[in-house]
Amino acid sequence: MRRATSDITDILGKIPFRVAFSGGWIDLPFVSEHNPDPYGSMVVAQVEPEFAWMPRCGICSSTRDIAMKIWHGQVPHDRDRMELVKELFWAENGQKVDHSGAQDMVGLIYPGISRLDFDIRHEGGHFPRHIENCNDPEIAAWLSKVLHVVTIEPRPPGYYPLDVKNLDPEWIRRLGRSGIDCYDGIVNKDIHKAGQAFNECMLCWEAILPGICRHKTITRDLMGELKFYQDNYPGAMFSGCGGGYFYVLSDDPVPGGFHVTVRVEPQG
Template sequence: VAIRLWNGKFPSHLEALDAAKLLWGAENFDCYGSEKRHYSAGSQDHCGLMYPGVNKLCYKGGCHWPHKIVNMSDPNDSKQAAIFKWLESVLYIVDIPFVSRPKGYNSQKINHLKDAKVPEAQKVKLVKALGDASEEAWKGICEMDADKLGGALSNTMKAWKAMLPYTVDPYTNGDAEKSKKLLDFWKKYDYPNTKGCLFSGAGGGFLMVVSDKPVEGGIKITINTDHFCKPFKSGEIDSM
C-alpha cells in the first residue's frame, strides 16, 4: 500500500503522524470504504513504520487510533542509545516455517468483548490484563529488564487468547492437527525456554522472542532511528 501511495519513495514531505494516518486509512479502505472486510488493520503497524526508534502507543475510549505516542528515537541521548543497544541484544525474530493462518482467516470470529453473554465486569478484566501487559512491556524496555519484557510478551499472548481466541489459535474449533502444530511451535520459544515470546500479529506471522541467550532460528534486530518523514524531537506526541 505504501509503495502505491508514495510511488516507492519515503514520504519525507509529510509529518510522521500525517503519513501514518494516510497509510492506515488507505489500507483500511476495504473495511470502512467498500465494507468488503469485517475488521480493520491495527494502527500499530502504520505508526511503527512512520515513527522511528521505539514507540509506546497509548489508546483510550475504544478508539482504533492512539491518542498519544511516546517516542524514543534519539541515538545521541545516552539513555536512549543504551536502551536501543540492549533491546537489539535480547530481541529476536523467528519465522514460523509454515502457513499459520488458514484461508479466509478472521481474528474476530470469536470476540468476547462483543459477546452480550459475557458480563461487563469480565470484559473490563480482559481489557485490563492486556493493558497491564503492555505497561509491563514498556517498563521492561525502559528498565532494560529482559525478564520483565519477556514476561509481558507472554502475558500479552495470554490476554489475546482470553479476549480473541482466534488471534492465538487460528484453528480454534477446527483442524486440531494444525492447531497443535502451531501451539507446539510457539511453546518451544516461550518461557521457560526463553524469557517470553509473542506473535507479530493475529494468527502468527512470526515470533518476537526475548532471550539473553542465542535463539534457534532467531534473527537479531536493528532499531531504525532514521526519520523517513519530517524530523521531530523524541518524547510525548499528541497523535489525535
C-alpha cells in the same frame, strides 16, 4: 550481464518494516471500547528493511505495500508524522469492513520503539491519544540483540481470528497494561519485565480472541511450541494472529532464531 545491486533496498524499497509486541488489538475500537482503564497501550518497533518478511505474518506487509505505492518508495520527511499515519490509515481502510489498526501505520512512520496509548474517547479509538517514543540508539541496539525471531509460517488460507470474541473488560484492562509494562521493560533494558509482558499479552489474546492462538485451519501445535519458548526464555509471543513468527526475548542464542535491526532516526 545483470546489473549488480548495491543494497537490498534497491529491491525491497527504503520504507522500514514494523514489529509489534505486547498490547496488540488494543488499537482496535471494538476492543478498546471495553477497557475500564482510561487508556490501554501497545508497543511497536520500526526495523530496517534488511530482507523480505513473509506475507500474512503480522508484519503489516500489506500496509507497507500501500505506503510504497502512495509515497513512491519512501516515507516523506517533510510532513507531520501523525498526518502521514492518518493518510496511510484511510488509504488502507477506506473500503475495508475489518479495519487494520493504526499501530501498523505508526510503526512504519515513527522510528525507534513506540508505546501507543489508545482511548476510545479519542478519535473513536482509531488513533493513539499519545505516542511515547524512544529513539535512543543504545536501547535500540539492546533490543536488536535480545530479540530473536523464529519462523513459523504464514496464516493459512481460510484463517479468520474473529469468529469468537470474549470482550471481557478485565482481560482487556490486562491487555492494555501489558503494553505499558513491555515498553517500560524495553526502555529500561529489563529483559525479564519485557518478557513477562510478552507472556501476559499471549494470555490476554488467548482469553479475548482465542482464534489468534487456535483455529481449525492451524495444523501445528503453536501453543505447545510457544510454551517451550516461554518456559526456557524470559518471554515469547506470536508476531501476529495465527503465528507467523515467534518473538523470543533472550540474552542467549535461540536455535533457529535470527535478529533484526531496530531503526532509529539519526540524531542532530
